[in-house]
Amino acid sequence: MAQQENTHSEIEVSATDLPLHCPMPQHLAWNSHPRVFLPIEKTGEALCPYCGTHYRLKAGEVVKGH
Template sequence: MQTKNIVELDLTDLPAHCPNPAMPLWSSHPKVFLDLSHNGHATCPYCSTEYQLKAGVVLKAH
């Protein structure tokens, strides 16, 4: 059974992008920026890694 890889982000981790620095070089793909503004959650279209904001983190509108 494969478990989902979920990366929790804080405000200091924004703007969110994948691949992230913790990923090994061999599994790299083109860098994509992820939009967390709608529900605090995004999925990478290349590797399906899920990103979410840590509990209590709130994005502020510009």
């Protein structure tokens, strides 16, 4: 996946992106703040406490637990 700026206020992610953390490896500023893991599995949404990026699971994504 090509690197991209982490300037979006909302990012859709898929189940293959889990466990979700911000910033994500494909962001150019991947070291812009400490990596934080975001619990998105139960609600389908998560907000990064550092940069305010809102993550949302893509419609129809199925999250499988252990």
